[in-house]
Amino acid sequence: MAFALTGVISLNIRSKMPSNRIAGDTGEKEIVGLVPCPNCGKKLMKLPSNYPLYDVQCTGCSFRAQVKTNNTKPKDVILGAGGEIIEKVLKSGFMVPPLIVNFKWREDGKRKRKIFLYPFIPKINLKKYQLSASARRAKYKMFNYIGLSKLPYFPLYQREF
Numbered sequence: 001m002a003f004a005l006t007g008v009i010s011l012n013i014r015s016k017m018p019s020n021r022i023a024g025d026t027g028e029k030e031i032v033g034l035v036p037c038p039n040c041g042k043k044l045m046k047l048p049s050n051y052p053l054y055d056v057q058c059t060g061c062s063f064r065a066q067v068k069t070n071n072t073k074p075k076d077v078i079l080g081a082g083g084e085i086i087e088k089v090l091k092s093g094f095m096v097p098p099l100i101v102n103f104k105w106r107e108d109g110k111r112k113r114k115i116f117l118y119p120f121i122p123k124i125n126l127k128k129y130q131l132s133a134s135a136r137r138a139k140y141k142m143f144n145y146i147g148l149s150k151l152p153y154f155p156l157y158q159r160e161f
């Protein structure tokens with residue numbers, strides 16, 4: 001495939017949003033620390049933050065995934081990221097990467113966490129939008145994951161304390 005991903009905005013737009021970058025890195029470290037590879041059971045590792053599309057990969061097999069951290073209970077719509085790269089990727093015929101979501105929230109005085117793997121996300125479950133002209137990053141193209149509650153998922157981890 002001749003499609004070049006280098007030099008374009010990372011799917012997680014980390015370089016542009018320092019606070020998200022920290023949250024993203026923390027979320028990936030948590031995944032690597034808490035969850036073994038859902039395919040082979042070996043340890044996952046973090047990919048470099050400029051690595052396109054994927055955030056973690058398995059040390060023992062070819063499993064790779066995108067990671068999102070949400071400080072909410074599991075929900076239907078979650079924030080994706082900068083849309084230009086994913087748009088190019090999808091137009092080139094690549095598939096949306098498998099998605100691991102790290103849901104963390106407080107409820108009834110307890111801290112709760114659920115980690116889900118969405119192994120397959122059809123294109124129609126990505127919704128593009130554009131930031132307004134008055135936004136700090138005016139007219140920046142973004143996307144959200146939508147309809148997650150109707151997609152098949154694997155629960156990878158659950159804890160409350």
Ligand SMILES: [Zn+2]
Binds near residue numbers: 039040042060063
């Ligand atoms: Zn594996």
